[in-house]
Amino acid sequence: MGQLRCESIQQKLEKIxxxxxxxxxxxYKTSEDNRCDFKDLMPYEPNFVNKTSPEECMDWLTREDSQEALQVYMKHMKKFNLMKLYxxxxxxxxxxxxxxxxxxENFSNSSFFDESQDDIEDFMKDVNIPALKGKV
Structure with missing residues (x-):
């Protein structure tokens, strides 16, 4: 098998x-019944000092980097949500x-349980071919 991947969603998003x-x-993406109150989100975060409601932060989601981070979040959560559905x-x-x-039965026969793609990605992660960068 490949190398263990222990990167949290927070760490993934902070790269973006x-x-x-x-x-x-x-x-924002956590269901309302499972998330903390907005006022408790970041009591020591300077960027939240003047923010009193989630609506005041919604402009952050229109940023190009935020939209990329949202895609990463959703991709990360896709497997988790599929496991809950299963x-x-x-x-x-x-x-x-x-x-x-x-x-x-159909889901069990799907590619969800196929590890070959993960093995390929793990191998290609260490291959340095400039033409393939960004395509793996």
Missing amino acids: VPKYIARFIIW DAMYEKALGGDVNAAKWI
Whole structure:
């Protein structure tokens, strides 16, 4: 197998946007019932000193770097959300839902469980071919 990947979503986003925007994106994309109050988001962050509501920060999301960070966030969360969906459908299938069982069967045969792409990406990460940069 390849090298372990232990980079948090916060770390991924901070490679693209400033820390305060990364934290705001994570807060913004977290469901309302699972996130902290906006006033508790960053009590020591200077960029939040004059911000009293999420609406005042929404302009940050229109920045090109923020939009790239949002894409990274959504890609990062895609696997997590698919796993949650799989678990929910699995429970339904165990309860006798035939459609859920069919979904589980199809999903199990999908590329989600195929690790070959990850192995290729791990290998290509260390290959230095200028023509391939940005295409892997």
